[in-house]
Amino acid sequence: MSGPKGLSNGEVPPQGVSQPVSAAPVIDARNLSIRFGDVTAVNDVSFHLDRGELFGFLGPNGSGKTSIIRALCGLIPLSSGQATILGMDVHRHAAEIKRHVGYMSQRFGLYEDLTVQENIRFYAAAYGLSTQALTLRIEQILELTSLGPYFTRRVSQLSGGWKQRLALACAIIHSPEVVFLDEPTAGIDPVARRSLWDLFFELSAQGVTFFVTTHYMDEAERCGRLGYIYLSRLIALGSIDELRRQPEANPPGASRINLEAPSIALLLPRLRRFPGVREATIFGRAVHALVEDSALEPLHAAFPQLSIRNLQPSLEDIFVTLTYHIMKGEQG
Ligand SMILES: Nc1ncnc2c1ncn2[C@@H]1O[C@H](COP(=O)(O)OP(=O)(O)OP(=O)(O)O)[C@@H](O)[C@H]1O
Ligand SMILES: [Mg+2]
Structure with missing residues (x-):
């Protein structure tokens, strides 16, 4: 691993974020299985993501998407298999990985009674950003998300699309190299969805790797590569063209x-x-x-x-x- 790397708009990220060996996958998941008692939520799933990829992950309700994200973020244990993020084992290096990963969960916890600014500051503190780093970062994040005009507004007074933008801002306040977004655009209008996706693309062009779950086919079509999980098993993986050529699809x-x-x-x-x-x-x-x-x-x-x-x-x-x-x- 080499030294610190600028991620967003040339910023040097806090706390010595290190760069993966360039050829190694950013996410390397091998034979992941996750069980909750008798329920097998994820069954022998393998995939890898390269730096700057925007990977779309689809599958019916209850097929195991969120479970995979939670396991990769070190929030739940793997029952079997191995996964690394930026070369670090998700189990053994869970604490270190958290500094490099942003996670916008399916029901991201925004504080409705607090303002946009207060929410951002809350998450920045949770990620251990120094006051100096935060001052710089807030400028960038407001520019990136266009949240500036709403900075002092209470979250309860924001529309759904702006709440999602704020959730994204909070999830990436620490300039993560890898971002997990679990249905980030559920329930928001097409224009707001499009502008959120523009944001994802902007970040991915800067080298941030995205793992995004969605139920929207138009969003899936925007992804460089896709995975489709059904009944806990990954049954399709590849670019849209590769999926089109799969014999089972034809x-x-x-x-x-x-x-x-x-x-x-x-x-x-x-x-x-x-x-x-x-x-x-x-x-x-x-x-x-x-x-x-x-x-x-x-x-x-x-x-x-x-x-x-x-x-x-x-x-x-x-x-x-x-x-x-x-x-x-x-x-x-
Ligand atoms: N903490 C838990 N305890 C027990 N079972 C769980 C737990 N979390 C998830 N499950 C089960 O694991 C399976 C996969 O759930 P998961 O939330 O990963 O699906 P999903 O693909 O994200 O679904 P959705 O599209 O509805 O968000 C489901 O059967 C679910 O009921
Ligand atoms: Mg889910």
């Missing part, structure tokens, strides 16, 4: 098609029952379907009013298909 002998017709929604139940139609769902004024190739002609014949064209699978299509694939495997 079942042989079947095509993804876009079907259009007036009042298409009324046709949906019949389309779903049609032999050879494996998946069908409404997308705006069209239906996206995964259809066995042998069913294409009969489909044309049965529904002459449909206009049909081939379709690239969307991320949602890929995840749904992968999920069905696993469900079918489980049912034997």
Whole structure:
């Protein structure tokens, strides 16, 4: 490990933050399993993230996303497996890692009765920032998050989007190299979401590594790489193009098609029952379907009013298909 590194806007971070060996992954998770009594929350999950990556982590409710983040942040123990952050073991070096990691939890604890400034100062103190370091850092963080005009406002008087910005400001006040964001944009409007993502990109361009969970497909599409966890297992990992090419996402002998017709929604139940139609769902004024190739002609014949064209699978299509694939495997 080498010496201190400037992270945000050229600032030298507090307390001698050290830089990882450049080629080593920033997060290296190997065969992680997490159990709570009889519940296996995470089952044999492995992945690694490089410096400056913006990694999106998706999966249904209860699939193990938050558990992985909590374990990587040293808040809960791993039942088995190993993980390092910046080369440090998450179990043995938990205290040291906390200085290098920012964590915005799913229900981030802002103090509603305190002002924006007081919340930032509270978290800065919790991270042990000196008064001098904080004075410098507050300037940067206000510029980065545009929170300046709200600095003296009570949190209870902020809208959801601004609260999320403040939560992010608090989570990164100590200039962490690695940031875990657990559903950072849940429930906020598209414009506020976009500007938060702009912020993530700004930081990731400066070398900060992001691990972000989301249920929003448009957000997933912005990530350089993605992981999809289902029933505690990581069932997809890679860039969007890599996921598109996965054999499970492109079942042989079947095509993804876009079907259009007036009042298409009324046709949906019949389309779903049609032999050879494996998946069908409404997308705006069209239906996206995964259809066995042998069913294409009969489909044309049965529904002459449909206009049909081939379709690239969307991320949602890929995840749904992968999920069905696993469900079918489980049912034997
Ligand atoms: N402290 C705990 N004690 C017992 N079980 C837990 C605990 N924390 C999580 N679990 C269980 O572990 C599983 C994974 O939960 P986790 O919170 O990691 O899911 P998630 O993917 O983050 O879900 P969501 O999208 O709803 O946030 C669930 O079955 C959950 O009930
Ligand atoms: Mg969660």
